[in-house]
Amino acid sequence: MFKKYFLTLLIVAAASAILYSQYQTYMKNPWTRDGQIRAHVIQITPRVTGQIIKMQVEDNTQVKRGDLLFEIDPSIYQAYLNKAIASEKQAATLLDKAKNEAHRAVNLEKLTPGAQSELTLNNLQNAIDTAKANLLMAKAQVEEAELNLQYTQVTAPTDGYITNLNYRVGSQVIANSPVVALIDETSFWIEGFFKETDLKDVSINNLAQVTLLMHDSEMLQGKVQSIGYGIAKADGSTGNALLPNVNPSFQWIRLAQRIPVKIKLTQLPEGLQLRVGMTASVKIIKY
Template sequence: MVMRYITTLIFVVVASCVGYSLYSTYDSNPWTRDGQVRAYIVEVTPRVTGQVTNVLIKDNSQVKKGDLLFEIDQSVYQAALNKAKASQKQASALLKKARDEERRAVNLEKRAPGAVPVLTLNNLGNAVETARANVEVMQAAVEEAALNLQFTKVYAPTDGYITNLQLRQGSQVTANTPVVALIDEHSFWIEGFFKETDLKGVDDSNQTLVTLLSHSEYVLEGQITSIGYGISMQDGSTGNSLLPVVNPNFEWIRLAQRIPVKVKLTSVPDDVQLRIGMTASVKIMKGSESK
């Protein structure tokens, strides 16, 4: 009987020691399984409206900065450029005419003072200035038309991956409306959500250990780059009549809120492809700093 009590006591002591050790480890190095892979998504947006005549990309393909993604019908914009150039020539001709008329009047006034009224000379000078301004306006119109013609070809703004491609040849695109999602391949990071009670003593110099659910054989090293300063508030949001919305239910057990912690991986193995939304576990090494 005594041995049974001694054995039970030993098991309790060992369990307590193990539990305390695990708690101490977790307290000094917070850990969460609530992590996700994130990256910046560039919304490729055409700057002109028209019909797509050529699509040079495929869904889930990799592109490099400057690669041609798709082309928009150029005919309308080429015609607009030709029209602007013709208007520019016309404005230049009118400027030449105004200058010639002013020059003749000035020369006549020099040979026979008083032959040309002052008002006429002023009007001729104003006509030259107006014609010169019209030439500048037409020059700007030519530049704008040339830019619009260039915008019919849409290029990749950064290295990345095309995903969820819905664009097809013959589609009608509208200026300033996104049509292609491009994931910036240089912007991947891990977003870990930690309980607010775990962030005491954590700063952006701490190192982290990250394990991806899809590649559990790797333990990736990273560094905290930032800690979120706020999360969405459920109670207190504005409802009808500008009054705050308050949840009538209150749990006796107060749950700690989760704060996002942004982690940048220092290196990624060649056979690991990061994808937005992948699940990750993140462990913060308190007291460790980047060198």
């Protein structure tokens, strides 16, 4: 009988020791399954309005910086450029005319003092200044037309992946309205949401171990890059009829909030492709 009680006590003690050890490990190295892969997403936004006449990429394809994504019909912008160039030439001609008239009047005044009134000379100089201003404006219009013509070719601003492309040749795009998303391939990071009680003594550059749900056999190494300084409040936000939303809570329970921690991966196995939104588990190794 004594052996039976002793064996039971031994098993309970061993289980308690294991649980205590795991608890201490968890407190020393906080861990969460609430992690996601994030990356900077660039909204490709055309600067001019028009119809797409050439589509160089397909949905979910990789592109390099400077690659042509699509081209907008340039015909009307070429016409604007031609018109602006013509206006510039016209303004330059009017400036030459104003200078010639002023030069003639000044020479005549030198040969025959009093032949030209002071008011006439001043008006001729004002005409030159006005013609110069018109020429500058015409040049600016040419520059604007050249830029708009260049903007008909939409290129990738960085290396990355095109996703959610729903436009085709013939689609109409509007200036300053996003068309497609480009995920920057150099900007991936892991965002883990830890309970505020787990972040005591967690510091920047602490080592982190990341396991992806899709690739749970591989452990990725990283470092803590930053810890969030704030989260949105749930209670008090405006709801229906402009009344505040207040969630019911129990007085004897205080729920720990989740704070985002940004993890930058220090190594990535060859052939492993990160995708925005994938689930990850994160463990922080405190110093």
